[in-house]
Amino acid sequence: MHFIPTRAAGLARLAAFTPAAGRRYAETRNADDGPAEGGRGNVSQLSPWLHAGLLGTREVLEAVLREHGPRASEKFVAEVFWRIYFKGYLEQRPAIWEDYRKGRDGALAALDANAGLRKAYAEAVEGRTGIAAFDVWAKELVATGYLHNHARMWFASIWIFTLKLDWQLGADFFLRHLIDADAASNTLSWRWVAGLHTRGKHYLARAENIARYTAGRPEGPLAAEGLDEDAAPLSEPQEFPRRGLDLPAQATAADLAAPFALLLHDEAAHHAPLALPARPALVIGASRPAVRSPGTVAPLARSFAEQAVAGGIAEAAQDLGCPAVEWRAGEPLAPLLAAAGVERIALPYLPTGWTRDALWPDLAPLSDKGRVVTLLADLDRATWPLAKAGFFGVAKAIDGILEAAAIG
Ligand SMILES: Cc1cc2nc3c(=O)[nH]c(=O)nc-3n(C[C@H](O)[C@H](O)[C@H](O)COP(=O)(O)OP(=O)(O)OC[C@H]3O[C@@H](n4cnc5c(N)ncnc54)[C@H](O)[C@@H]3O)c2cc1C
Structure with a gap:
């Protein structure tokens, strides 16, 4: 594909x-x-x-x-x-995202300090572990930017329970390569496999199951010898208490009566699914895929995100009849708004994750002044x-x- x-x-x-x-x-x-x-x-x-x-x-x-x-x-x-x-x-539970980032940074520092660990990590991400199925998926992820859901489950399970590498390093490897990399689905799925999402309930990859469900591959069923099929789930001392949701009300034309800029970003790159109640005076595009990881984000994943936003603002400008501008990393937002004479922003909901981490510091002052109207899909609001x-x-x-x- x-x-x-x-x-x-x-x-x-x-x-x-x-x-x-x-x-x-x-x-x-x-x-x-x-x-x-x-x-x-x-x-x-x-x-x-x-x-x-x-x-x-x-x-x-x-x-x-x-x-x-x-x-x-x-x-x-x-x-x-x-x-x-x-x-x-x-x-x-946004603290889970914070905790993941801290755990990842700690695990990366441990790699720097420990040559044995570094070797095991390099073998895993380069597909040289000797576990044939795992090695195929590691290379497939790097080459294509995608893995089948079952392969993601097996891969994460082998990473955690057989190779005994930190789960955060595996989640980071996925984020650097998956075109669909998503802070919520990725972090919580890795935690689910580890037995941290549903405490004590982990997912163990089994060679027989892998062979059965990979039988349709052109090269035939994938072998997975030497798996630890009896490993215990991971555990962690901390709890992540739930905080209340503060969801925005459904935006109306009245909320967007004054001239406003529509901000398209890495999780909302196109205006069509947004059901906008009014036309913007400006479309701004902000793409920040490089901040998914302290490591290098693969060109396939990075370019998909950047081109999605660049194309999205071009199409919005054409369909909605307004200018479009890119808000590049490191640039302040205020001059872009001032140049177009707008003070308000329509912001497709910025979920917990790296896009929010990167954009919110510039948006918070506007939000504090009541100048941000957040758009949230009805299915998200209900679910x-x-x-x-x-x-x-x-x-x-x-x-x-x-x-x-x-x-x-
Ligand atoms: C360790 C691990 C990491 C993952 N990381 C990501 C990630 O970064 N981004 C991501 O979008 N998905 C992630 N997933 C979930 C799932 O693997 C992918 O969404 C799915 O494989 C995408 O392929 P598809 O579009 O063909 O899915 P389909 O099977 O066609 O499903 C349709 C859609 O439903 C959603 N979906 C399907 N399965 C899941 C699932 N288990 N969890 C959440 N959403 C699902 C996706 O949006 C998908 O596009 C991860 C799963 C695991 C086990």
């Missing part, structure tokens, strides 16, 4: 995949058939476009439910809600408050959420 960072390419992928999103998806989604051209018909590979906000979850769910109805598309719909659930969960503990709290509410949102 060649991931093209435009909304048109995302819509084309959605149209191509929708016929397979019903029972076929439910029955075959666990198979990792490899990245060969023409392979992977069993999963959507929509995550890069969803993460970048080139596609919205609403339109993806609408397309799939229209074609298959609620029962046949139940599994696919649930997976899309996992994405929303993880976002809402991290929003209520996030339910993402308090396990996914079950969301899963049982999906039908009601879809009905209230008039989807399906």
Whole structure:
């Protein structure tokens, strides 16, 4: 799959995949058939476009439910809600993101100080561990910027329980290479595999399971010898208490009556999924993929994010009839607003993660003056408050959420 960072390419992928999103998806989604051209018909590979906000979850769910109805598309719909659930969960426990960053920095410092650890880490990220399946996925991730969900689970499990490397280093490796890299889905999935998300419940990769679900790869089933299939889950001393959500009200035309700038960023690169209630006087694009990691972010991942935002503001300028400008890293925001004579910003919600870390210091003073109108998707507003503990709290509410949102 060649991931093209435009909304048109995302819509084309959605149209191509929708016929397979019903029972076929439910029955075959666990198979990792490899990245060969023409392979992977069993999963959507929509995550890069969803993460970048080139596609919205609403339109993806609408397309799939229209074609298959609620029962046949139940599994696919649930997976899309996992994405929303993880976002809402991290929003209520942002300390997990802080803790991840601290743990990652500590683990990177430990690598610097310990040659043995450095060697084991290099073997893992370069695909030289001798565990054939793991080595294939390490190279595949670097070459393509994508891994199948099951491969991500196996890979993370082998990283943590067999190679006994810090989970934060693995999460960082993913963030540097995944085109769909997402602070919530990635951090919480690594924690889930480790047994930290659902305490004491971890995911152990098994050679037999890997061989079974990789049998469709052109090279045949992947071997995984020497796995620790009995490892205990990780544990941690600290709790991450839940904080209340302070979600913005639905933005109205009245909120955006004065001239405003629309800020498109790495998680909201296109205006179309935003349901804007008024036209902006200016579109600003801010892309910061380099701050995903203190290490080097791979060109594939970085360029997808940068081009998504650059293309997004160009299309917004054309469709909405206003100028567009890029807000580059290190530049102040205020002169861009002053040059266009606007004081207010419409901001697609900035979720916990590196994009927020990078942009919020400049936006906070405007927000304090009441000049930021935050846009939040209706599905997020309805779902996030339910993402308090396990996914079950969301899963049982999906039908009601879809009905209230008039989807399906
Ligand atoms: C260790 C690990 C790290 C991960 N890191 C990321 C990440 O950085 N970014 C990311 O978007 N996903 C991440 N995932 C979740 C999942 O693997 C990907 O979303 C999925 O593989 C994307 O492929 P797809 O679009 O073909 O998914 P499909 O199976 O076609 O699912 C459709 C959509 O539902 C959502 N989705 C599906 N499965 C999950 C899931 N388990 N959790 C959350 N959302 C899901 C995605 O938005 C996806 O595009 C991670 C999973 C694991 C186990």
